[in-house]
Structure formats: structure tokens, C-alpha cells
Amino acid sequence: MSRFTLHDLAAIIDARAAAGGEASYTRKLLDKGPSQCAKKMGEEAVETVIAAIGEDRENLIAESADLLFHLLVLLKSRDVRLDEVEATLAKRTGMSGLEEKAARKKD
Numbered sequence: 001m002s003r004f005t006l007h008d009l010a011a012i013i014d015a016r017a018a019a020g021g022e023a024s025y026t027r028k029l030l031d032k033g034p035s036q037c038a039k040k041m042g043e044e045a046v047e048t049v050i051a052a053i054g055e056d057r058e059n060l061i062a063e064s065a066d067l068l069f070h071l072l073v074l075l076k077s078r079d080v081r082l083d084e085v086e087a088t089l090a091k092r093t094g095m096s097g098l099e100e101k102a103a104r105k106k107d
């Protein structure tokens, strides 16, 4: 079985966004606009933090899945593609986190 990736999930989100009329969770959330998508992603981020602090490994995995899904929906709501985020990450490879932070402060 081939590996399911975030790109596969982003493609499903694209398809739901393009599908006319029929109700889907993704489409309903996108129809509420970027602010609601951001609010929902914020909730999922908090739930992920709580799961991490609670040391419940299975819950952390489940909440992380919710968080990544809602991040992709949020990016879609602002027409940002996953590969654009990946390109930014790629530019940072070979640079330490501390160097990256210093470089950002100069911008």
C-alpha cells in the first residue's frame, strides 16, 4: 500500500473546495471563510498542546492529525499551497534554527 501524504490530503481538500453544493465538512468550513478556518485551527492547536501535556500518546497522534488537516484547510482558505510552505522549509535546510531566527530578524 502506498503511503498517504499531506499532499494526498491537500488534494482531497482541493476537490472538496471545488465540488459544487454538496455538503462536506471541508466545504462547510471553507464557506465560513479564513477567520473561522483560523479559529478552528487554533482550537485544534490548543487540543494538541493539551494532549501533549497529558502524555496520552494516542490522543496526541489523533489531535495532531486534526491539527494538520485544519492547517491545510486554513492554507486553502488563503490560497496558499502546501508546496509553497515546503519550499520555505527547504530553503531552511542546512541552516540551524538559531540562524534562521537571526535571518528573520534582519528582514
Ligand SMILES: N=c1c2ncn([C@@H]3O[C@H](COP(=O)(O)OP(=O)(O)OP(=O)(O)O)[C@@H](O)[C@H]3O)c2ncn1[C@@H]1O[C@H](COP(=O)(O)O)[C@@H](O)[C@H]1O
Pocket (backbone or CB within 6 Å): 009, 012, 013, 016, 024, 025, 026, 027, 065, 066, 069
Ligand atoms: N482528515 C480529516 C479530518 N480530521 C478531522 N476532521 C473533522 O474535524 C472536526 C474536528 O472538530 P472537533 O474535534 O472540534 O469536533 P466537532 O465538535 O465535530 O467540530 P465542530 O462542530 O466544532 O466544527 C470533526 O468533525 C472531524 O470529523 C476531518 N474531516 C475530514 N478529514 C479529511 O477530509 C476528507 C473530506 O472530508 P469531508 O469534507 O467531510 O468530506 C476526509 O475523507 C478526510 O480525509
